[in-house]
Amino acid sequence: MSNSQIAFLKGHGTENDFVIVPDPDNAIELPPSAVARLCDRRAGIGGDGLLHAVRSAAHPEAQAMAAEAEWFMDYRNADGSIAEMCGNGVRVFAGYLQRAGLVEEGDLAVATRGGVKKVHIAKDGAITVSMGRALLPEDGVTVSLGGRSWNARNVNMGNPHAVAFVDDLAHAGDLLSVPPFSPAAVYPDGVNIEFVVDRGPRHVAMRVHERGSGETRSCGTGACAVAVATARRDGADPARTGTPVTYTVDLPGGTLLITELPDGEIEMTGPAVIVAEGVIDPAWLETVAG
Secondary structure, eight states: OOSSOEEEEEEEETTEEEEEEEOTTOOSOOOHHHHHHHHOTTTSSOOSEEEEEEEGGGSTTTGGGTTTOSEEEEEEETTSOBOSOOHHHHHHHHHHHHHTTSSOSEEEEEEETTEEEEEEEOTTSOEEEEEEEOBOOSOOEEEEETTEEEEEEEEESSSEEEEEEOSOGGGGTTOSSOOOEEOGGGOTTOOEEEEEEEEETTEEEEEEEETTTEEESOOHHHHHHHHHHHHHHTTOOHHHHOOOEEEEEEETTEEEEEEEOTTSEEEEEEOOEEEEEEEEOHHHHHHHOO
């Protein structure tokens, strides 16, 4: 643990909020207990997750991607566990890099545990992330809550999702705990579960339980999974038609535009906001890291 002052920023993407810890040389130790306390909304800074900003060449998990992407988003869930990817997190991560003068508007690449993500920062501040291609495993699950059950579509966006179409978003309950699903073996490492209702043509709304974080105001990979699952339900498949398909996805924290291209690539466009910056007391961090 570093004894010098540790900088942090706080940002959000459609109210999916993050603690950002700049650490270019990967010199700051961030064990799960410290991450969980930093993300605690009463005893720490508060966030749905933590973005540890490290140069790819300095992190053993990202060194192989360093030739493609200078920066690695070492993403952690609010409970301190490691996650493969976070779509809103990538936008906020790119917003931080631009604010810090490390990148300019235009195109850049960000390394993640889900692979290298291509990002475009527009002049108006909107950020588009190429989220990769969705995998659609055939084995789905049944999600059950409040005496109701739904068949959920299995979608993998570099992290696992189960998408359930419901009549009312209130049917999802409070989402404080993991909604029961079966068979559990389909998602041995846990799953993000999305509940979806229709709002209009190519327009849906969703709520999500993110593994390791509970219900969040937004989930970028979840919005992508929802758009793909909805497109297939609607009979739309750009790989077959050769025509891109775009869905507007409303989340509690805002709206994202999700486009699936004929080659399978999925683009997510939305805002990124940096709201504060400061320093973490290293003595305090030392006490919560054990």
